[in-house]
Amino acid sequence: MHSTMFRTLRTTPTSTSDLSSLRPLGSSFHSRNKHRIVTAIPCVGFSRSRLSISCSVRFRPCIDIHKGKVKQIVGSTIQDLKEDGSAPVTNFESDKSAAEFANLYKEDGLTGGHVIMIGADPLSNSAAIEALHAYPGGLQIGGGINSDNSLSYIEEGASHVIVTSYVFKNGQMDLERLKDLVRVVGKQRLVLDLSCRKKEGKYAIVTDRWQKFTDVYLDGKILDFLAKYADEFLVHGVDVEGKKLGIDEELVALLGKHSPIPVTYAGGVTVMADLERIKVAGMGRVDVTVGSALDIFGGNMAYMDVVAWHSQQEAFTV
Numbered sequence: 001m002h003s004t005m006f007r008t009l010r011t012t013p014t015s016t017s018d019l020s021s022l023r024p025l026g027s028s029f030h031s032r033n034k035h036r037i038v039t040a041i042p043c044v045g046f047s048r049s050r051l052s053i054s055c056s057v058r059f060r061p062c063i064d065i066h067k068g069k070v071k072q073i074v075g076s077t078i079q080d081l082k083e084d085g086s087a088p089v090t091n092f093e094s095d096k097s098a099a100e101f102a103n104l105y106k107e108d109g110l111t112g113g114h115v116i117m118i119g120a121d122p123l124s125n126s127a128a129i130e131a132l133h134a135y136p137g138g139l140q141i142g143g144g145i146n147s148d149n150s151l152s153y154i155e156e157g158a159s160h161v162i163v164t165s166y167v168f169k170n171g172q173m174d175l176e177r178l179k180d181l182v183r184v185v186g187k188q189r190l191v192l193d194l195s196c197r198k199k200e201g202k203y204a205i206v207t208d209r210w211q212k213f214t215d216v217y218l219d220g221k222i223l224d225f226l227a228k229y230a231d232e233f234l235v236h237g238v239d240v241e242g243k244k245l246g247i248d249e250e251l252v253a254l255l256g257k258h259s260p261i262p263v264t265y266a267g268g269v270t271v272m273a274d275l276e277r278i279k280v281a282g283m284g285r286v287d288v289t290v291g292s293a294l295d296i297f298g299g300n301m302a303y304m305d306v307v308a309w310h311s312q313q314e315a316f317t318v
Helices: 098-107 122-134 150-155 175-185 220-226 249-258 272-281 303-314
Strands: 062-066 069-073 090-093 113-117 139-142 160-163 190-193 196-199 202-207 212-217 232-236 263-266 286-289
Touching: 062 098, 062 122, 098 113, 098 122, 113 122, 122 139, 139 190, 150 160, 150 175, 160 175, 175 190, 196 212, 220 249, 232 249, 249 263, 249 272, 249 286, 272 286, 272 303
Parallel strands: 062 113, 113 139, 139 160, 160 190, 190 232, 232 263, 263 286
Antiparallel strands: 062 069, 069 090, 196 202, 202 212
16 A cells, blocks of 8 residues: 555655655555554453553654754763763764654654653754744653753643653662742643663663663663652663564563553564554553654654654544
8 A cells, every 4th residue: 555655754864755645545544544454452450540551552753963963863862962072873863854744754643752852952942842843732842851941842832741860860760850840831731851771680760861871770660769759651672672673572571561651662663563563562552663764764764654654543442
């Protein structure tokens, strides 16, 4: 179906062609939804308190911004500026603005995407706000969020703010800061980024550009506790993120089994089959973000194929 209905974007790792080429030929995105094949798996083994969670898997788009440009960066290589001038490993840099990507996601009806400011520089902040203005209510924003600035991003059009380092400070969870954020923006507008790395066989939450390990480990108990303060979780599998090495199925399974609120996994998606692996490993309860692997970001996965897959999953909800 995809080869005849959609234009597939092919790019080099340094640029992207006109995003308008991603529009389906001769029809709108929503017209494609009239004839969908449902392949989602049923929800099983949930406690009664978790039955309200959707059992379909959604594709969550992303816009990563570094120094004002839309980029795909290997997250584990992002560090504070060093004397030797070392830079993070960049998989892709687009000549299209963050607002153009936001418009693309808006036209395709994709909600709950993530705008991440990699660095707190003015150029990245301006680009992020332009994206929020282009798709008000359709995007979440993270990067340097705290209790002082969080509400301003909601007022600029973000549906949620995404927070990690402000809450998990100096290797520990600062519960007072978390409560402050909830007082300012409300639980329903807060996403906790619980991105993690393996340490001694367990998944430890990492902060400060994913360089510092905290003493907080992901398990059912901590997810239940943090769910009292957040509307969603976002979890990058940092060990595989940006490397196109395949997903961390063990982490996805943990999230699918234990998260009592919506959760999105990011990291290592390389081929369409990985989306199905996430659906199965996460028991149909874990959404997915795809970055470097997408053709709009210089990869080999057709963006429109992922959008079509997403539309199939939407038919299966509770």
